[in-house]
């Protein structure tokens with residue numbers, strides 16, 4: 001079979017629903033194409049771009065294969081160079097690979113144009129940083145047992161989770177909407193009455209809704225197919241918590257005095273006489289973020305690290321205390337950290 005020339009078939013992300021979330025490049029490519037093949041909901045988002053002169057095929061899950069095959073045959077037979085757009089809700093690179101991969105098989109190549117995903121909009125509305133979250137889609141036809149485990153592990157480890165559930169009402173064993181997600185977590189030992197969750201429906205459209213509550217409240221509650229679930233477990237963690245990384249005042253003080261330090265485990269600034277700030281920075285640099293947060297919650301360490309004057313005073317007048325704290329920090333690390341409370345997702349004080 002001869003492949004269709006590259007650049008003639010586009011998988012275009014058109015955003016979650018509102019045309020206001022459509023990118024300029026997506027508009028340009030859709031505006032200039034000849035054939036559009038898409039689901040009804042997705043076509044609605046770009047209706048204003050589907051003027052005369054375009055052939056538009058509205059497809060369903062069961063009709064799309066036949067339509068795509070006939071469009072591919074048309075392209076292969078046609079003398080003129082027609083371009084095809086397959087619009088995808090949200091981002092074409094998120095939770096769409098089963099179709100995008102099929103496009104590549106049928107057309108011999110496909111160019112992907114990114115869009116704004118529903119998970120981005122949901123994360124933004126929930127105030128959850130995506131880089132501190134596990135983003136999981138259950139909206140696939142392949143088995144999702146591995147994904148369920150991935151979700152449980154992420155939640156147990158304290159990560160936020162942005163989740164696309166799986167509507168499959170005709171197959172209750174495959175249906176995995178918010179109610180089933182909540183029951184699943186409860187059955188796996190999660191204290192769902194204490195876990196916060198948000199569910200966003202029909203994002204960016206006039207029908208948009210938002211539910212905020214506990215995970216246990218999701219059981220028995222119905223949501224539309226068009227929803228995103230956000231488990232927000234993130235805590236504020238601004239750059240001010242890492243001031244020793246960039247604050248010159250702190251760095252300048254490394255040689256100011258102190259000297260009582262034991263040095264950080266496996267590193268630190270041993271021998272420079274900067275046992276206060278320097279060794280502490282070494283210590284903090286060595287440990288994971290949870291332990292670092294624990295140490296940084298210690299007001300004395302905050303004073304040492306954040307305030308030049310206090311730091312100088314601490315190093316010159318309170319050597320004993322400074323050294324003691326470093327020992328304490330090293331001990332915490334050596335023992336593998338304090339006990340971790342799985343339900344509250346935090347270390348015990």
Ligand SMILES: C[S@@+](CC[C@H](N)C(=O)[O-])C[C@H]1O[C@@H](n2cnc3c(N)ncnc32)[C@H](O)[C@@H]1O
Pocket residue numbers: 016017088089090091092093094095096116117118119139164165200201202203204205225226227228
């Ligand atoms: C096959 S996935 C596609 C995800 C899409 N590619 C994206 O980036 O948003 C379809 C699911 O995405 C979610 N979704 C898409 N648009 C949405 C919207 N406007 N509001 C809420 N959920 C949406 C729903 O869970 C829907 O069932």
